[in-house]
Structures are given as structure tokens and as C-alpha cells.
Amino acid sequence: MTYAVIMAGGSGTRFWPKSTKALPKQFLNLFGEKTMIQETVKRLKGHIEPENVLVVTNDNYVSIVEAQLPEVRKDHIIGEPVAKNTAPCVAAAAAIMNKLDPDSVMVVLPADHQITNREAFLDILNSAVETAKSENSLVTIGIEPNRPETGYGYICYDENSELKKDGNPVYSVKNFTEKPNREKAEEFLDSGNYLWNSGMFVWKTETVLKAFKKFLPDVFKLTEKLQASDLTQEDINQFYQACPSISIDYGIMEKAETVHVVPGEFGWNDVGSWTAVHELSEKDEYGNAIGNAKISIVDSTQNLIHTESGKLVSLVGVDNVAVVETDKAILVVNLKKAQGVKEVVEELKSNPELKDFL
Structure with missing residues (x-):
């Protein structure tokens, strides 16, 4: 079998x-x-x-x-x-x-x-x-x-x-x-x-x-x-x-x-980064993947927005950026450098004052 x-x-x-x-x-x-x-x-x-x-x-x-x-x-x-x-x-x-x-x-x-x-x-x-x-x-x-x-x-x-x-x-x-x-x-x-x-x-x-x-x-x-x-x-x-x-x-x-x-x-x-999430998500006519977020976007393209609080997110003149918000943290990262998020996690692990944000 x-x-x-x-x-x-x-x-x-x-x-x-x-x-x-x-x-x-x-x-x-x-x-x-x-x-x-x-x-x-x-x-x-x-x-x-x-x-x-x-x-x-x-x-x-x-x-x-x-x-x-x-x-x-x-x-x-x-x-x-x-x-x-x-x-x-x-x-x-x-x-x-x-x-x-x-x-x-x-x-x-x-x-x-x-x-x-x-x-x-x-x-x-x-x-x-x-x-x-x-x-x-x-x-x-x-x-x-x-x-x-x-x-x-x-x-x-x-x-x-x-x-x-x-x-x-x-x-x-x-x-x-x-x-x-x-x-x-x-x-x-x-x-x-x-x-x-x-x-x-x-x-x-x-x-x-x-x-x-x-x-x-x-x-x-x-x-x-x-x-x-x-x-x-x-x-x-x-x-x-x-x-x-x-x-x-x-x-x-x-x-x-x-x-x-x-x-x-x-x-x-293999969904190896936030860049992959952007690629796989539905997007508006300007390439922005919005998810469930409440947004106001001006002159901004190819962005990813993931939020949990329901707060309004406004982007002005911003391209290729991911904005990810949870109840404990906010991440803003250039989607072309999204692999670097792993380095942030390593820094949090090494800092006793920041470990609670992992």
C-alpha cells in the first residue's frame, strides 16, 4: 500500500x-x-x-x-x-x-x-x-x-x-x-x-x-x-x-x-519567502496583493499587505514592499530582499529582550 x-x-x-x-x-x-x-x-x-x-x-x-x-x-x-x-x-x-x-x-x-x-x-x-x-x-x-x-x-x-x-x-x-x-x-x-x-x-x-x-x-x-x-x-x-x-x-x-x-x-x-506569497496571491491592477487589509494606496505598485488588527494601511509612492502586521509586531521589508527576514529572527533569538516577539 x-x-x-x-x-x-x-x-x-x-x-x-x-x-x-x-x-x-x-x-x-x-x-x-x-x-x-x-x-x-x-x-x-x-x-x-x-x-x-x-x-x-x-x-x-x-x-x-x-x-x-x-x-x-x-x-x-x-x-x-x-x-x-x-x-x-x-x-x-x-x-x-x-x-x-x-x-x-x-x-x-x-x-x-x-x-x-x-x-x-x-x-x-x-x-x-x-x-x-x-x-x-x-x-x-x-x-x-x-x-x-x-x-x-x-x-x-x-x-x-x-x-x-x-x-x-x-x-x-x-x-x-x-x-x-x-x-x-x-x-x-x-x-x-x-x-x-x-x-x-x-x-x-x-x-x-x-x-x-x-x-x-x-x-x-x-x-x-x-x-x-x-x-x-x-x-x-x-x-x-x-x-x-x-x-x-x-x-x-x-x-x-x-x-x-x-x-x-x-x-x-515552495513558498520560501514573503516574495512567494506576493507572487501567488491575487493582485489588483497595479500588482498589489491586499488580502483582508483595509488600505489606501497612492502611486504604489507590486506590494503585499497582511494585517490582523483591521487598522487602515496607507501606501504612498512605495513599490515592492511587504507590510505584515500581527498583534505583536510589524514587518516592513523590500520584497526583493525578503530572504533577509531570517536574519531578523536570528537577531531576535540572540536578544533576551526581544525573544518574546518570536
């Missing part, structure tokens, strides 16, 4: 002040009535039902997940006692899946991505699942690039290795590249055989466990111990405390011999 593993442990620092330590990005409704994690589970219905969804999140967020996803079994909501990147998350999920169903297929998805074309996404996902089953391969979903983006990792694939799965092309992966500089990103775009790394993976549980055994044997031993346990919170805590902090990309994907990628184009965005 196919199961979904939703990775929902992120802190969403680039979305401060809307995203906070107590309620990070994946639990916010940035684009509609449902939160991002609710949308992630919703778009799988008909392909993977909620009872076959496993959510791995921070231990502090377990109650939030239970409240937002009542259709997901409580024993399928796993609380991480400490953040150890994505490899331990996948390993823990694989141990649980293998105990539950040794023949299982895992679809590993971030909780906070936006996908606008659900049907196209599910079509690509079906091809990825079929590839994982038939090729005993680690499979990733790659996004067709439309610009030389320096904020994403890239996947280089072998153009001469094309398979067809459910009508979609599937390729062998040659290598992965972390976030490149502008010049290199332009080269990748021009080459025609590079895709953005979406961070979405599909594999048979037994296949990924074999990869852990080969490339991360210490983690694999901990996985065996976890699988043999009663899967109590204490068992999970001991597993995470003993694991190194390492990403699944670096620990497994970049080293594995049999990796395939399914290219896709389905309105994907």
Missing part, C-alpha cells in the same frame, strides 16, 4: 512575524481558508487517504496537527523531540512504515508547499510511485525550471535514459547540485537537462532502508532498534537523540546509484 509521510517540523523563520515559534508557516492559512498542511493532505485524497498519512512534526506541534488534521490517526502523528534535519525524519518514518506494512511505498512530502494544479501533480505522483515499485529505485520529483533560480537545488538527469511510466517520462539522475550562483543557474537553465529539486520523494520502504544500511549505517542501526520497539514517545526520543543531523539529500540521494526523477509542471512553489 502507498502511504504519505508529511514533514511538518519546520520553524518558518522567513515568514516572521506571521509565522512564529508557537505557530509556524505550515499551520497558517496564507492562501485561503485551509492551512498549508491541511491543503497538503487534502490534495492527496483519492490517491492516499488520511488514514494512510503519517505526519512527522516537532513535539511541540503535535496538538496543533491533531486539531488541524482530525482525520489523521493520532498514532500516525510523530513528535520529534529535537530537529535533526530530514534524514532522521525519513528513517523514523521508514521504521514505522516497515513495521506497519513491509510492502509499503512511501511518498515523502513537505507540509508547506503550494501546488495549484492538483490533477497534474497526482498524475506525476502516480508515475513516481510506479517507478519506485518497478525499478526498486529512489525517486524524486523535479520541477521544470522557468528562470535561473539561485534559491533552489538542481537535479541533472541523463537525457538518454528515458523511461515511460503512466505516460510520463522518467530519467536516471546523474547528480544533484546545491543552490548555485547566478552564472551557474543560467548554465543549468540553458542546458535543458536540469530540474529544480522539489524535496518530494517516493520509494519502497525496503528500498530506502537498504540505502540507509549502505550509506548511513549508524542511522540504520538506530532504525532497526526503533522498529523493534513499542514506538512509544520515549523510544522515538531516544532514536532522535542518538541520530546525527543530516539531510536525506546529502546522506542518501547524492550517494545512491539508482535514483530516478520524474519531471513535473503543476504550479509548484
